[in-house]
Amino acid sequence: MTTPFRLGIAGLGTVGRGVVRIVAEHGAEIATRVGRPVEIVAVSARDRRRDRGVDLTAFAWEDDPVALARRADVDCVIEVMGGANGPAKALVDAALAAGKHVVTANKALLARHGQELAETAEGAGVALAGEAAVAGGIPALKGLGEGLAANRITRVFGVLNGTCNYILNEMEARKAPYEAVLADAQRLGYAEADPSFDVGGIDAAHKLAILAALAFGTRVDFEGVVTEGIERITLADIETARDMGFSIRLLGLARMHEAGLEQRVRPCMVDERSLIGALPGVTNAVVVEGDFVGQCAFSGPGAGEGPTASAIMADVLDIARGAVRPLFGRAATALASAPRLSHGDEHSPYYLRFTLADRPGALAQIASALGRQGVSIHRMRQYGKGDPVPVVIVTHDARRDAIDAALAEIGALPVSAEPPVAIRIEEV
Template sequence: MTDVLRVALAGLGTVGAGVIKLLDANRELIERRAGRPIEVVAVSARDRSRDRGVDLSRFAWEDDPADLAAREDVDCVAELIGGADGSALALARDTLAAGKSFVTANKAMIAHHGLELAEAAEKAKVALKYEAAVAGGIPVIKGLREGAAANEITSVYGILNGTCNYILTEMEAKGSDFADVLAEAQRLGYAEADPTFDIDGIDAAHKLAILASLSFGTALDFDTVATSGIRRVIAEDILEARALGFKVRLVGTAEAAGGKLFQRVHACLVPRDHPLAHVAGSLNAIVAQGNFVGRLFFEGAGAGEGPTASAVVADLIDIARGEYGPAFAMPHARLTQAEAIEAGDRRGRAYLRFTVHDRPGVLAEITAAMRDANVSIESMIQRGGAEPSEDSDDVVSLIIVTHEGPERCVIDALERLKGAQSLAGEPMLMHILDL
């Protein structure tokens, strides 16, 4: 190894170009903090001709990113390609097999293949770093892995997707429906042309699985993250939540106890006085509960050129210092296999929105299903419609908030109402955050 940390960069999109800009702009400061210079020596991307706003002529170019791992003048590879498999995973495996450290912003790859890569890094005695994979520029990975290392973390939860948070806070501010705000977010570049991974909660689930493993010392288990998104949140839900003293947020929640693990990403009602209720726009925020340190709250930009590049370069500085350590805060062999906790085993309160035909008997049918499923109703509100009549075709909303109870009872009540002629659409269920 030379005195200079020689880096190969795979992927020259917004973040890749941002890494080069940051290394150029803060070169002297970074060298002082790292204890030696950090230099990009080789790059790879699909299009050589594209103007990325940085001078690439000083770097060696590899058309195939896999060739970066084999270069003798490279000590470390930073992967910013994306995708759980394909060329990104091949590059990760080749880099670690070659005995070189690996930095990535790829949350999907870490969520699906993190254990394999952590084992490979430990065997090669090199670093696997992924600070940029979760919450962009927020140093939550380092905070949990190092700053809170002495603590037993019992829960970790938060707002993990900036696109969803932007959409929900815009709906809140403007009273607009989901589809209209999504279209505007796509026009402004806050949402992808295909926003599925964001709005269906998959992106947040990748990040939650990583945080859970890091926090609890459990093996990565993305497949058991119960995942739903915000497609079915409407303006009325936002308004009703506000009237009840809540705000709607997409929240990822993970809890561990007694060798069992619960992981869920879903739209929920957050009390107005909770810190997450005040996280607006595209910001991310994570809360972790430690048995000695108490509540830790991390907030900041979860994506974008500057924040994500900042996290990538922070990992490079660690590697330049020789700060490696296991990827998930303990050797991969010491991570435990936790039994997944079913959502029905948890207790909590719920918000339910029913779209119903405004006819006699509807209320009795719904409350009977609640009674038979042992769901206790805290409050009930009907919006729209006049006096119901036998021949009415009006559709109205019925909002129910439950008392605390087993989640399986709410699920049972909704099962009992499946196919009910009173319903004009699928009920909307959001749990109420109580953490």
């Protein structure tokens, strides 16, 4: 088979440029691997005149991405524009309607429109692939959806946002507060000017929703992800965690229960010696638990030009070889609608931080409030002196609704100087 496999790239930011580079540098090797040439024929971006540091002269230029999607000489459209709606959605719709394969790095698009797009692609007999949308360069979707495909998946979790992992690691390393580290991360380009997608957990929630659909054979349900960011994590929380043998991680986790599908992105405390707990810098990791395999982990760079381009090209190579697979591992029409696990039904041990006025009986009021909700205390520590004074409590296994009720009650007490903080302690 020597018919070339022809690509159109929509979007020439960092990732689009990476794809151009990888094809330029490894085109010959790629052709050997897949048994046919893989070529870029056309590109589309907003500004034609911008110098992107790569040679685009051999490619046709389309100002309109939808026109790119409809070109007769394009077999596969690579969507690296970003955004859940607008031009990216229009491009992918047009490409699928024109019978083109689509490879995308767009987590927001797949988390919000994955069901509809997968049905369209499968109806048209073309591929819709998104390895690059989850955990950057790590072949996590392939590992989960193909490598562990014979397992019933019991749990999938991971560190899905490198910016948050970087901030949490840096806070500890530099003994610096959240705001200072975030500001530096923005200066260094590790965090966006508007960081809320990252630090608020939305980006991780997009990825988690895709992982959960693939893991459990359910319709992607981004709206069902309970999401909490790292904005309220203090250096004191991180240091107290370390003191107890834990690291704090923004953990995305999905698990199927009889009562429904649990999907959440939350700061969690995890064993500092575990793979997740020891994850350095901006590294991402996806951990999958299957009934036959046990626990497997995939870790590596979760973002950036090279890693993301590597993942996009893995999809392209698969499709060029003729592997047209359903995005979520089964026919989209066969995906189940899982009920959502009620937020209150979550349970685990919790780390609780209170900031209390230094008054006699303050601790007793906290302990009573927890007791009334059936939350039992495993360890308690008061840190230092002063007024107000931080108090840390580690609970035994407790229901989230009991924790929420106790915290609401305690937060309203006159001795509470600041709203209490609860961080889940997770077995990883």
